[in-house]
Structure formats: structure tokens, C-alpha cells
Amino acid sequence: MSEPLALSGLPWPVELRTHPRARRLRLALDEPRGLLRLTVPRRVSRGAALDWARRQAAWVEAQLARIEPAEPLVAGARIPFDGAELLLSWDERAPRTPLLTECTLSCGGPSDRFGDRIARWLRDEARRRLVEETRILSARHGINDAPVSVGDAGSRWGSCSVSGAIRYNWRLLLAPPAVRAYVVAHEVAHRLHMNHGPAFHALQAELYDGDIAAARSELRRIGSRLKRVARG
Numbered sequence: 001m002s003e004p005l006a007l008s009g010l011p012w013p014v015e016l017r018t019h020p021r022a023r024r025l026r027l028a029l030d031e032p033r034g035l036l037r038l039t040v041p042r043r044v045s046r047g048a049a050l051d052w053a054r055r056q057a058a059w060v061e062a063q064l065a066r067i068e069p070a071e072p073l074v075a076g077a078r079i080p081f082d083g084a085e086l087l088l089s090w091d092e093r094a095p096r097t098p099l100l101t102e103c104t105l106s107c108g109g110p111s112d113r114f115g116d117r118i119a120r121w122l123r124d125e126a127r128r129r130l131v132e133e134t135r136i137l138s139a140r141h142g143i144n145d146a147p148v149s150v151g152d153a154g155s156r157w158g159s160c161s162v163s164g165a166i167r168y169n170w171r172l173l174l175a176p177p178a179v180r181a182y183v184v185a186h187e188v189a190h191r192l193h194m195n196h197g198p199a200f201h202a203l204q205a206e207l208y209d210g211d212i213a214a215a216r217s218e219l220r221r222i223g224s225r226l227k228r229v230a231r232g
């Protein structure tokens with residue numbers, strides 16, 4: 001068994017286990033750990049097994065949709081937010097621009113566009129916070145400021161381009177602050193090391209004030225739920 005691998009197109013990392021008596025390749029969801037377990041017969045190469053796993057993306061999505069249905073942004077819904085829960089509320093007389101109070105995000109305006117207004121607000125808020133958190137962390141460690149953007153890219157929570165631009169998934173706003181801070185530390189560390197070598201890991205540990213393994217497994221555990229918010 002080795003470190004779980006993130007494969008493009010698959011929402012959860014894949015954990016390979018070679019099984020001497022297995023007759024065929026098999027993929028199973030390990031829901032509590034947020035992992036896909038790939039059982040590989042001895043005669044099948046690692047590369048062939050991973051190729052096969054990549055082709056199961058539609059099957060995996062279908063399984064996930066069954067255990068965790070999409071969570072559309074509708075009035076009355078409760079969504080994860082910054083480590084807590086946020087109630088989405090629509091009030092005819094309220095302004096169109098969403099307003100965040102302690103545990104409610106509310107807005108008025110036409111009810112049929114409610115979800116769009118909330119989605120736009122969440123994305124803007126994610127950008128605002130992630131830009132700020134990246135700037136503060138970089139400045140504290142004397143690392144040059146990076147251009148930061150947010151998107152909703154497949155299975156990745158963050159990426160850092162060769163030019164140093166950082167892109168995050170806006171859904172990190174829905175995650176607990178400590179989990180988000182881990183992704184920020186990871187991407188800021190890539191500003192100096194464009195690999196996952198020992199120097200990168202040392203810098204990441206210096207940038208993150210907490211247990212990296214715990215943050216990573218927490219993100220893996222909650223990741224699929226976060227990706228179901230604002231869908232459907």
C-alpha cells in the first residue's frame with residue numbers, strides 16, 4: 001500500500017493495493033476516509049491499473065451522487081461554511097446583495113435568481129478571503145506576493161503555475177479555517193519550490209501552524225461534500 005494518488009478526473013484519491021488472489025481490477029469507495037480503494041491483481045501493472053481507474057470516473061460520480069445528493073443553493077438550505085453551518089434565507093424585503101450575519105446568509109430580490117446571487121457572493125467572498133490569507137502568509141515569511149484567483153477546477157483544491165500564479169477552488173471557503181490554511185500553505189510553498197521534494201515539505205511545515213497530515217485527511221474526508229454544494 002502506498003500514499004493515495006490524486007488522479008485527474010476522479011474526485012477522491014486512489015489507494016492501490018496489490019492482492020495476490022484478486023482475479024480482476026476492482027474499485028471501491030472508502031467513504032469515511034474519502035478514498036477510492038483500487039484492488040490490483042498481481043499480473044496487472046500499476047500503469048494499466050491506474051488507466052483503468054481513470055476510466056471509472058462516471059461510475060464513481062454516480063456512486064457519490066447516491067450517497068451524497070447535490071446540495072443546491074436554495075432558501076432554507078444549510079451549507080458548510082468556514083467550519084460552521086450557514087442557513088440560506090430569502091426575504092422579499094431584504095436587499096438583493098446577500099448579507100452575512102452570524103450563521104445566516106440572507107438576501108432579497110426575485111426568488112428565482114436566489115441561488116445565483118448566493119453563488120456569486122460565495123465566490124467573491126472566497127476570493128476575498130483567499131487573497132487576504134495568501135498575502136498575509138507570504139508577507140510573514142518574506143515571500144513575494146502572488147496573483148490569486150478562484151475557480152472550480154475538478155479534483156484540485158489549489159494549484160500554483162510556473163509563473164507563480166495561485167488558483168484555488170472557491171469551495172475552500174466552505175471548509176474549516178485550519179483546512180483552508182493548509183491548502184494556502186501548500187500553494188505558497190510552491191511559490192519557492194515547484195515540486196513535492198524535501199525542501200518543499202520543510203517549507204510547507206514552516207508555513208503551516210498545525211498538523212499537516214490531519215488537515216489533509218480532513219480535507220479528503222469532507223471534500224466530496226464540499227463539492228456537492230451549489231450543484232443540482
Ligand SMILES: [Zn+2]
Pocket residue numbers: 186190195196
Ligand atoms: Zn502541490
